[in-house]
Amino acid sequence: MxxxxxxxxxxxxxxxxxxxxxxxxxxxxxxxxxxxxxxxxxxxxxxxxxxxxxxxxxxxxxxxxxxxxxxxxxxxxxxxxxxxxxxxxxxxxxxxxxxxxxxxxxxxxxxxxxxxxxxxxxxxxxxxxxxxxxxxxxxxxxxxxxxxxxxxxxxxxxxxxxxxxxxxxxxxxxxxxxxxxxxxxxxxxxxxxxxxxxxxxxxxxxxxxxxxxxxxxxxxxxxxxxxxxxKRASSAKVLRFKTDQALPPALAAQARVTGRVVQLPVPDAAALERTLAELRLAGLQIDDLEISQADLEDVFLELMRAGVAS
Known part of the structure; x- marks a missing residue:
């Protein structure tokens, strides 16, 4: 047929x-x-x-x-x-x-x-x-x-x-x-x-x-x-950096860590300022700091954590 x-x-x-x-x-x-x-x-x-x-x-x-x-x-x-x-x-x-x-x-x-x-x-x-x-x-x-x-x-x-x-x-x-x-x-x-x-x-x-x-x-x-x-993540920038030290618990809960590379969501300027302040307060030594666009893995992790159908 x-x-x-x-x-x-x-x-x-x-x-x-x-x-x-x-x-x-x-x-x-x-x-x-x-x-x-x-x-x-x-x-x-x-x-x-x-x-x-x-x-x-x-x-x-x-x-x-x-x-x-x-x-x-x-x-x-x-x-x-x-x-x-x-x-x-x-x-x-x-x-x-x-x-x-x-x-x-x-x-x-x-x-x-x-x-x-x-x-x-x-x-x-x-x-x-x-x-x-x-x-x-x-x-x-x-x-x-x-x-x-x-x-x-x-x-x-x-x-x-x-x-x-x-x-x-x-x-x-x-x-x-x-x-x-x-x-x-x-x-x-x-x-x-x-x-x-x-x-x-x-x-x-x-x-x-x-x-x-x-x-x-x-x-x-x-x-x-x-x-x-x-595009869901288009407004959610990601703060990326390298460190050999442990993150503060509040940041560790939302971080995506691959070896020395840490990625933290910073959806707006206020979140970026808070995150940087927490890193300074914790005394972390960081390298290669940059802000970039979230990728599919960021979207995937966000959806899996939420666990609710879109």
Whole structure:
């Protein structure tokens, strides 16, 4: 059946998931609803335990929703699983591979799972685009962790799915792989592929995703264009500096600290004056003091602390 131009690439409709553990019921997802449009580069963000992986597992057919409906380009992932799965390419968090195959053999077998013959041209393009051309005949056991992750991406794309799901694809990988991956995936997105990304690297989401959903405790807290989310913080400047000393408790409670780098929200001039006064009173030795615009991580932390849907 031909697809309607109005068909969402991915649609989550009132999706809930409940687990029973040790006699207690855990609500992993609670009425999650949103659509991802064809051609979008969409970000799904949230802290650990927010429900992101559960939602992806339901989308991929690895788990069943307790209630609600999920579709991929109109195909229901439960009642029309085969069609939905052909339209979907999923790159999982875990490194899963067959140790007995070479890289090229793994991609050929993956093509066969979808009934695709004569796929060598696309396999060669994947190998070149993901920096795997010189590893095509290497056994999977011989590859580094980063190279194995590249193969997982190639396997997810080998049947040319219109919807690509990347579940923490750059976790623990080097800068070169990140650049190679995003260059290749962004090229596919420009050609019309829909991309759903989950990541803890919020700078990636800010740079790549046109729209973002934020989850907490199985519920959607925010669903906006990335530019709109960032505008929420447009009046909330951030005071950044470096220090080796502990912050006063009142400031520590609102600070974002990365090593020596401290970031404190200063929404207006009065807040800036108060913060600087507290730092002087505490006698902190600080370096590289600057005021800058809040970023997506600042917005994310603010929403997670508030915990109220927007």
């Amino acid at each position: 031909p697809l309607s131009s109005a068909t969402a690439a991915v649609s989550f409709q009132q999706v809930s998931k409940r687990y029973r553990s040790a006699g207690a019921e855990l609500q992993a997802l609670d009425g999650v609803s949103f659509d991802i449009e064809p051609g979008e580069f969409f970000g799904l963000l949230g802290p650990n335990g927010a429900g992101k992986t559960t939602l992806i597992s339901i989308l991929a057919g690895l788990a069943h929703a307790s209630s609600g409906r999920v579709t991929v380009l109109g195909a229901d992932v439960a009642s029309d699983y085969a069609t939905a799965r052909r339209r979907l390419g999923v790159v999982p968090q875990e490194l899963v591979f067959d140790p007995f195959f070479t890289v090229r053999e793994a991609l050929r077998f993956q093509s066969g799972y979808f009934g695709i013959r004569g796929n060598e041209g696309w396999i060669d393009e994947l190998l070149a685009g993901l920096g795997l051309a010189d590893k095509a005949n290497a056994n999977m056991r011989q590859l580094s962790g980063g190279m194995k992750r590249r193969v997982l991406v190639a396997q997810a794309l080998v049947h040319r799915p219109p919807v690509i799901v990347l579940d923490e694809p750059t976790a623990g990988v080097d800068v070169e792989l990140r650049q190679t991956l995003w260059q290749f995936i962004s090229g596919l997105n420009r050609q019309g592929s829909t991309v759903l990304l989950t990541t803890h690297y919020l700078e990636e989401a800010e740079a790549l995703c046109g729209r973002i959903a934020m989850l907490k405790d199985g519920r959607v807290l925010a669903l906006e264009r990335t530019s709109v989310l960032l």
